[in-house]
Amino acid sequence: MPVLMSETLQYLDPKPDETYLDLTAGYGGHAGAVRALTNGRAVTLVDRDQMAISQLKERFSDHGAEIIHSDFLSASNQLVQNGRQYDMILADLGVSSPHLNIASRGFAISHDGPLDMRMDQTQAVTAADIVNTYDEEDLVRILRVYGEEPRAKRIAQAIIQQRPLTTTSQLAKIVAQAYRGYSKTHPATRTFQALRIAVNDELRQVEQALPLWIRLLKPGGRLAVISFHSLEDRIVKTILAERAGKRYDAELQLLTKRPVVATKDELVSNPRARSAKLRAAVKIKINERG
Numbered sequence: 299m300p301v302l303m304s305e306t307l308q309y310l311d312p313k314p315d316e317t318y319l320d321l322t323a324g325y326g327g328h329a330g331a332v333r334a335l336t337n338g339r340a341v342t343l344v345d346r347d348q349m350a351i352s353q354l355k356e357r358f359s360d361h362g363a364e365i366i367h368s369d370f371l372s373a374s375n376q377l378v379q380n381g382r383q384y385d386m387i388l389a390d391l392g393v394s395s396p397h398l399n400i401a402s403r404g405f406a407i408s409h410d411g412p413l414d415m416r417m418d419q420t421q422a423v424t425a426a427d428i429v430n431t432y433d434e435e436d437l438v439r440i441l442r443v444y445g446e447e448p449r450a451k452r453i454a455q456a457i458i459q460q461r462p463l464t465t466t467s468q469l470a471k472i473v474a475q476a477y478r479g480y481s482k483t484h485p486a487t488r489t490f491q492a493l494r495i496a497v498n499d500e501l502r503q504v505e506q507a508l509p510l511w512i513r514l515l516k517p518g519g520r521l522a523v524i525s526f527h528s529l530e531d532r533i534v535k536t537i538l539a540e541r542a543g544k545r546y547d548a549e550l551q552l553l554t555k556r557p558v559v560a561t562k563d564e565l566v567s568n569p570r571a572r573s574a575k576l577r578a579a580v581k582i583k584i585n586e587r588g
C-alpha cells in the first residue's frame with residue numbers, strides 16, 4: 299500500500315496534462331493516482347527491480363508511459379542529458395512490501411531466505427558476499443555508519459567467526475546471540491538495515507541523484523521525497539535546505555518546513571508508514587527569485 303498518499307498528492311498538486319517522473323515507481327500506487335488526476339500520457343516510471351518493472355509494464359504500457367529499468371541515479375543522469383524536465387517528481391525511497399514479504403529476496407528478518415537483499419537482481423554483489431568476504435574493519439564501518447549500531451564490533455566478530463553464512467535466519471540468530479542486553483526491536487534490525495543500504499548503495503544514490511532531480515524540474519515544478527530512515531532523511535533535508543532559502547540564486551522554495559509524517563489513521567492500516575517522512579519543494583521561476 300503506498301504511504302502518505304493524500305499528503306504526496308497535496309504537495310505534487312497534479313493538474314491536467316502535467317508531466318510526471320516517478321523515480322521509484324514500485325507497483326505504481328502513487329503513479330496510478332497521479333495519472334488519474336493528470337489524464338497524462340507524459341509519465342516516466344523508473345525502478346531498479348525487475349519484478350516491479352514487469353508489473354508497471356502490465357499496468358501502464360497501454361497508457362503510453364515510458365518505463366525504465368534502472369537505478370535512479372543512472373536514469374536521472376540520462377534524463378538530464380536528454381534535456382528532459384517535469385512538472386512533478388516523486389521519489390518514495392527504500393524497499394517495497396514485496397521485497398519484505400517474499401522470503402527469497404532475503405530482506406526480512408522474519409522470513410528465512412538466502413542472504414540476498416538486492417533490489418536489482420541483475421547486480422553482482424549480494425548481502426552474502428558482504429558478510430562472507432569483508433574484513434572486520436569494513437564490516438564494523440558498514441554496521442556503524444549505515445546501521446548506527448553501537449555493538450558493531452562484537453557483531454562483526456561473531457559474523458566472521460561463524461562464516462560462511464547463507465541465510466537470513468542464520469544471520470539474525472548470530473546477531474541476537476552476540477548482542478546481549480535489551481533491544482526494543484529485533485537485535486538484528488540495525489544489521490539488516492546496514493547490509494541493505496550497503497548492498498544497494500542507497501545513500502550514494504540519493505546524495506548524487508537529488509541535485510539532478512532539481513535540474514529535472516520545470517520552473518514551478520514540484521518535488522516530493524519520502525524517506526524511511528534518518529540517514530536518508532538527513533541527506534534530503536540538507537540538500538533541499540542548501541538549494542532553498544532567501545539567497546538570490548535559490549532554486550527551490552520548501553513546501554514542508556518539517557517532514558510530514560503519517561496520520562494515526564494511516565498507521566493503523568499501514569504499519570510501514572511508521573517511519574515515513576515526506577519533504578517537498580517547488581522550483582522557483584527565475585522572475586520570482588527574492
Ligand SMILES: C[S@@+](CC[C@H](N)C(=O)[O-])C[C@H]1O[C@@H](n2cnc3c(N)ncnc32)[C@H](O)[C@@H]1O
Nearest residue numbers: 300322324325326327328345346347369370390
Ligand atoms: C517504497 S517502494 C515504492 C512504492 C511506490 N511509490 C508505489 O506506490 O507502489 C520503493 C521502490 O523503489 C525502488 N528503488 C529503491 N531505490 C531505488 C533506486 N536507487 N533506483 C531505482 N529504484 C529504486 C525499489 O525497487 C522499490 O520498488
